[in-house]
Structure formats: structure tokens, C-alpha cells
Amino acid sequence: MVSTTQELKEAGLKATVPRMKILEILDQRRDDHMTAEDVYKVLLENNEDIGLATVYRVLTQFEQAGLVHRHHFEGGQSIFELAQGEHHDHMLCTVCGKVEEFVDEEIEKRQLAIAKKAGYRITDHSLYIYGVCPNCQKKGK
Amino acid sequence: MVSTTQELKEAGLKATVPRMKILEILDQRRDDHMTAEDVYKVLLENNEDIGLATVYRVLTQFEQAGLVHRHHFEGGQSIFELAQGEHHDHMLCTVCGKVEEFVDEEIEKRQLAIAKKAGYRITDHSLYIYGVCPNCQKKGK
DNA sequence: GGATGTAATGAGAAGCTTTTGCATTTGTAA
DNA sequence: TTACAAATGCAAAAGCTTCTCATTACATCC
Known part of the structure; x- marks a missing residue:
């Protein structure tokens, strides 16, 4: 500790x-x-x-x-x-505001490749997926 | 027109x-x-x-x-x-503020897969890559 | 353990971006 | 052309965040 x-x-x-x-x-x-x-x-x-x-x-x-x-x-x-553990991205429910975290190696790799190809020195990135979580889908219908 | x-x-x-x-x-x-x-x-x-x-x-x-x-x-x-043409994501230079657009099918697919796996009905998403563009890298050094 | 200088803090004011209220104007459909 | 609802301009207000400055707290050196 x-x-x-x-x-x-x-x-x-x-x-x-x-x-x-x-x-x-x-x-x-x-x-x-x-x-x-x-x-x-x-x-x-x-x-x-x-x-x-x-x-x-x-x-x-x-x-x-x-x-x-x-x-x-x-x-x-x-x-x-x-800031804890590794980098991760976020998926948010637009109804209840819940936030989930996820990591996808493939996406990370592609981002680096895109930046490299354009000659950028990448400093940061953010990926947000907005949607409706399973729970709110149930309630909505 | x-x-x-x-x-x-x-x-x-x-x-x-x-x-x-x-x-x-x-x-x-x-x-x-x-x-x-x-x-x-x-x-x-x-x-x-x-x-x-x-x-x-x-x-x-x-x-x-x-x-x-x-x-x-x-x-x-x-x-x-x-809003024109297809969806695209953005890469921004943190020095000069330039904005570039890009599309990556693989990333799009992975996002859908991630949302689906978590049971989310995806409504939107945004991906921003922040970095230093080739031009500003030259000037900086 | 106590003094000293610097950095950090609290409170309120100020700054920015964005939204709202309301009287007036404008676009549209008859 | 008339008439009504919708849109606009202006000013005021509403968030969120930062700044100012007098006061306080931390770390260091004795």
C-alpha cells in the first residue's frame, strides 16, 4: 500500500x-x-x-x-x-450515463499506423463510443 | 448545384x-x-x-x-x-491546430464489434488522434 | 523542535462559451 | 396580400473554469 x-x-x-x-x-x-x-x-x-x-x-x-x-x-x-493500469478507451450510455472501459489492440495499432503514415508524432488519442446500454434498451421498450 | x-x-x-x-x-x-x-x-x-x-x-x-x-x-x-460524404475521424496537430480527416475500415469494424459484444446499440462515436504534424516537427527542431 | 521563505489555498470576481426570454421581424401558406 | 407561427436580435443569464490576491500551510534549514 x-x-x-x-x-x-x-x-x-x-x-x-x-x-x-x-x-x-x-x-x-x-x-x-x-x-x-x-x-x-x-x-x-x-x-x-x-x-x-x-x-x-x-x-x-x-x-x-x-x-x-x-x-x-x-x-x-x-x-x-x-490514471491506473494501461491505457483504455470509453464507451458511454447516452441514456443513463454509464461509462465502460475497453481496450482493443487492433485499434491501437491502426491508430499508430495512421499517424505514422501521415508523419505525425502522436501525443494522445481518445476514442468514445456512444450508445444505449443493454439495461436502458430494456427499459426503453 | x-x-x-x-x-x-x-x-x-x-x-x-x-x-x-x-x-x-x-x-x-x-x-x-x-x-x-x-x-x-x-x-x-x-x-x-x-x-x-x-x-x-x-x-x-x-x-x-x-x-x-x-x-x-x-x-x-x-x-x-x-456533414458531407462518409463518416470520418480526425487527427489534430496540437501545435498549429491543423485538422486532418481519415477513415479506417478496420477501426470502424472493431468498434461495432466491441459495442455489439457489450450489448450496446451504438448511436455515435468519435475518435481523435492528437499529435504534432510533420510541419510543426520541423519547426520545433 | 521552531523560524523562514515559497508555494498552495479559499473566496469571490471575472472570463468564456453557450443558452434563454421576449419583443419584433420574417417566411410561408392560404 | 393577409395572417399566423416560427425565427431572430439583443441583452441578460447560466454553466463551467480560471484568475487575483490576501492568508495559510508545507518543507527546509538551523
């Missing part, structure tokens, strides 16, 4: 209370994909005295440090997710 | 001046990927008396009518692109 303090130091960040709390929250909800507002709400519930501005600042720092990934799903807000 | 009036009627929209002007602009700049603000600026340059709110309204209607696609690249704003 790695302490949050240690994790932050390794990322080159001072171990402050807000940063530790936010890291904990992201850690406890690894399956969720949270907006800054979501994180802020949890802090409020826990009676932490941490401002929304700090949440945004910290999440941005985490992103720059590689601790967190930021996504731009349809709808506008940024969504944050703890 | 199809008139813009006709195009709008076919899409089930009244042929109003703002809608025709905006459609023209998108048509003239098929290679660009414009924000609402971009479109508005062109209207201003052309001395059209069309408000920004109308640009947003019209673009949203065009999207719903299937005339236009809306993208959410990194950075926040929505980007609009005339």
Missing part, C-alpha cells in the same frame, strides 16, 4: 491536505468518472474546507503530473479519472 | 436569411472546422446583421437535422463541420 503522501511526492507535488483528500476520493471511486463538481460535492459531504477553485487547480496539476486523465465527453464538462 | 434554399427545405427547415448565410459559410470552408464564434466573425466581415445567439441556434438545428456534425476537441468549444 502506497501512501497518498508518497504518491504525491513521487509526482513532484507537495503533500498538502487538499491534494491528499482529492487523491483519496479519486482512489475510492476508481470506477466513476467524476467532474470537478462531483469531487467538490464529496468534499463538502465530508465537511472538508476546500474550495472549488482548488479542486480545479489540483485536478489540473494531477493531470500534468500524469496522475489523472481528463476526458471531454459530449456535454461540455471535463471528466477526470485516476 | 443544389440551392441552399432547397437544401434547407429538404432538411425540414424554413429557408431564412440567417440559415442560408450560415450554410453558405460552412459550404465555402469545407476544409475548416469552425467554432460558432468563427462563423459569427465571418458574418460580421460580410456585414450581415446576424446575432451570435442565432448562430448557435442555427448550428444546433443543423446538427439535429443532420446537416452538420458537432465535435468536442480538446479545449472546450464545440466545432462544427458540414
Whole structure:
């Protein structure tokens, strides 16, 4: 078990209370994909005295440090997710908002090939599949 | 050559001046990927008396009518692109902002397979590759 | 263990993009 | 041409996110 303090130091960040709390929250909800507002709400519930501005600042720092990934799903807000394990892509239910993760080696390979062919040095990529999950299909009909 | 009036009627929209002007602009700049603000600026340059709110309204209607696609690249704003020809994905240069389009049958197939396997009824998808284009790589070094 | 300098934080204001309300205008169908 | 519904312009408002600045907390050095 790695302490949050240690994790932050390794990322080159001072171990402050807000940063530790936010890291904990992201850690406890690894399956969720949270907006800054979501994180802020949890802090409020826990009676932490941490401002929304700090949440945004910290999440941005985490992103720059590689601790967190930021996504731009349809709808506008940024969504944050703890960077863990390997890269993966996302499939979202447009009805209930559920998010599933997947990896497909073939797609990864093709993307690299496409970038290479065009002479691009690839820095990042994002693939979102939008649809209706099995559960919502049942309810809808 | 199809008139813009006709195009709008076919899409089930009244042929109003703002809608025709905006459609023209998108048509003239098929290679660009414009924000609402971009479109508005062109209207201003052309001395059209069309408000920004109308640009947003019209673009949203065009999207719903299937005339236009809306993208959410990194950075926040929505980007609009005339719906033409087949579906394609995007590769963006993070330095100069250039946007290239590509299609890869294999990736399309894999996406369908992934959605099907998870029981999703797929409604849409987006794939963005971010990188540095050949031109900017030269300049950078 | 305590002082010191720097970096981080909280609160509110500000910035951007996008949407909305409403009075007025415009397009269309009779 | 008339008349009605739909569309528009403007300004205000509503999100989301960032910035400013006075205050506080962390890490380091003694």
C-alpha cells in the first residue's frame, strides 16, 4: 500500500491536505468518472474546507503530473479519472450515463499506423463510443 | 448545384436569411472546422446583421437535422463541420491546430464489434488522434 | 523542535462559451 | 396580400473554469 503522501511526492507535488483528500476520493471511486463538481460535492459531504477553485487547480496539476486523465465527453464538462493500469478507451450510455472501459489492440495499432503514415508524432488519442446500454434498451421498450 | 434554399427545405427547415448565410459559410470552408464564434466573425466581415445567439441556434438545428456534425476537441468549444460524404475521424496537430480527416475500415469494424459484444446499440462515436504534424516537427527542431 | 521563505489555498470576481426570454421581424401558406 | 407561427436580435443569464490576491500551510534549514 502506497501512501497518498508518497504518491504525491513521487509526482513532484507537495503533500498538502487538499491534494491528499482529492487523491483519496479519486482512489475510492476508481470506477466513476467524476467532474470537478462531483469531487467538490464529496468534499463538502465530508465537511472538508476546500474550495472549488482548488479542486480545479489540483485536478489540473494531477493531470500534468500524469496522475489523472481528463476526458471531454459530449456535454461540455471535463471528466477526470485516476490514471491506473494501461491505457483504455470509453464507451458511454447516452441514456443513463454509464461509462465502460475497453481496450482493443487492433485499434491501437491502426491508430499508430495512421499517424505514422501521415508523419505525425502522436501525443494522445481518445476514442468514445456512444450508445444505449443493454439495461436502458430494456427499459426503453 | 443544389440551392441552399432547397437544401434547407429538404432538411425540414424554413429557408431564412440567417440559415442560408450560415450554410453558405460552412459550404465555402469545407476544409475548416469552425467554432460558432468563427462563423459569427465571418458574418460580421460580410456585414450581415446576424446575432451570435442565432448562430448557435442555427448550428444546433443543423446538427439535429443532420446537416452538420458537432465535435468536442480538446479545449472546450464545440466545432462544427458540414456533414458531407462518409463518416470520418480526425487527427489534430496540437501545435498549429491543423485538422486532418481519415477513415479506417478496420477501426470502424472493431468498434461495432466491441459495442455489439457489450450489448450496446451504438448511436455515435468519435475518435481523435492528437499529435504534432510533420510541419510543426520541423519547426520545433 | 521552531523560524523562514515559497508555494498552495479559499473566496469571490471575472472570463468564456453557450443558452434563454421576449419583443419584433420574417417566411410561408392560404 | 393577409395572417399566423416560427425565427431572430439583443441583452441578460447560466454553466463551467480560471484568475487575483490576501492568508495559510508545507518543507527546509538551523
